[in-house]
Amino acid sequence: MATMAQVTKQETAPARSHGTGAEVRRHELAAFLRSRRERIAPEEVGLPRGRRRRTPGLRREEVAQLSAVGVTWYTWLEQGRDIQVSVQVLDALARTLMLDATERAHLFQLSGTVDPTPALICPSVTPALRAMLEQLEPYPASIQNSRYDILAHNRTLGLLLCDLEAVPPEDRNCILLSYTNEDWRNSIVHLEDTRRLMAARLRAAMAGHLTEPAWKMLLKRLREYPEFCEAWERHEVVAAHSKRKEFLNRLVGRVVVDQSELWLGPELGSRMVTYVPADEDSRVRLERLHEIALGR
Secondary structure, three states: OOOHHHHHHHHHOOOOOOOOHHHHHHHHHHHHHHHHHHOOOHHHHOOOOOOOOOOOOOOHHHHHHHHOOOHHHHHHHHOOOOOOOOHHHHHHHHHHOOOOHHHHHHHHHHOOOOOOOOOOOOOOOOHHHHHHHHHOOOOOEEEEOOOOEEEEEOOOHHHHOOOHHHOOHHHOEHHHHHHHOHHHHHHEOOHHHHHHHHHHHHHHHHOOOOOOHHHHHHHHHHOOOHHHHHHHOOOOOOOOOOEEEEEEEOOOEEEEEEEEEEEOOOOOOOEEEEEEEOOHHHHHHHHHHHHHHHOO
16 A cells, blocks of 8 residues: 555656657658658659669668768658758758648758748738739739849749749749759840859848858859859959840740839848830730730
8 A cells, every 4th residue: 555655756756758849840850751752753753663672762862862961861860860950951852852832841840940942922022012013014023032032923024034833932043043944044145144243243142141041052052053153253243233134035036125123122132123125026025925924
């Protein structure tokens, strides 16, 4: 029979911990990664299936290789170990595992990290601003931030340099697309000058964001291209200014426009970028491009 002291001791003994919030998140992250890894067939990422594959989907070492991270490190991540995860690694994993926008947001939330890439629906782009973009049709227009991320655009802009709707939201960056997207590159008549100017504007804008993950990630991706590195190492800086541009659109032909930028606040951050035709032929071709966009 238990004594009063024993009963009191039993009643006051602390309940066994089921793990801290951080531990719970780590184990949830591990389970999430495993589930997404197992749903991807090797053929989807260009890997042979092989005869002796027992693991459903991809192996851990395949995910690690495709994401350019160590196999041991990725294994620890799937085991729920307490390790630090950078935004660059999370971004690489999201791409390798083919996560959609909701899954990507879930991945970053479980990691306790802010996703530095622009979201599919940016809260700073209000319905009123979207209505303004539509009212500017057939003139191409978009809303961009100082990193050249395209946060919103109208239908004509969506077909001006490439099929922008076919580009994942996290890759809709003007300077990045000038290196990664063939249609975008081919549409810019003075490509080398444009790249050099954008690099100079990016360097000027980055001065106030040197330690921010989104800027560091963009710079890391751009440094993969020797042409960008050459322009970047010039250390040129330029201020924003309006200019005339010439595009060779794959659907309607040559278009000459005057670019204007309307800042959406007192800081040189988000802005509305508009293209107004510089001649009658360009006006007619933009109207035709708008008609094509409406027919999609």
